Amino acid sequence: MNVLPYAVAAYVVLLGIYGMAVSRDLVHTIVCLSVAQSGTYLLLLGVGFRKGGTAPVFGDVHPGVRVVDPVVQALVLTDVVVNAAVTALLLAIAMQLHKRHGTVDPDELASLRG
Helix, strand or coil: CCCHHHHHHHHHHHHHHHHHHHCCCHHHHHHHHHHHHHHHHHHHHHHHCCCCCECCCCCCCCCCCCECCHHHHHHHHHHHHHHHHHHHHHHHHHHHHHHHHCCCCCCHHHHHCC
């Protein structure tokens, strides 16, 4: 078992979380969230990888041949779509905050609390 994909995935997720923790800008925070979610792509692809595996097209694969798990590939594609939708929604909210309040700095937006 090779642990390199899991270590890289953990590093990318932690890098994104660190960026979110130290960010002083909402747009930077959104980008760091997207980076952290990209680590899940690496994790899922690491789980579904099979050394020497072929494409999961079952029409021309003989029984007993190792194939890559197609469910994991479908989950990664779903994760990409979810990431795009979440990023677009959060960027739209950040644009509206900038338009209405003139800033995207979380410290200056603290006055919005009720």
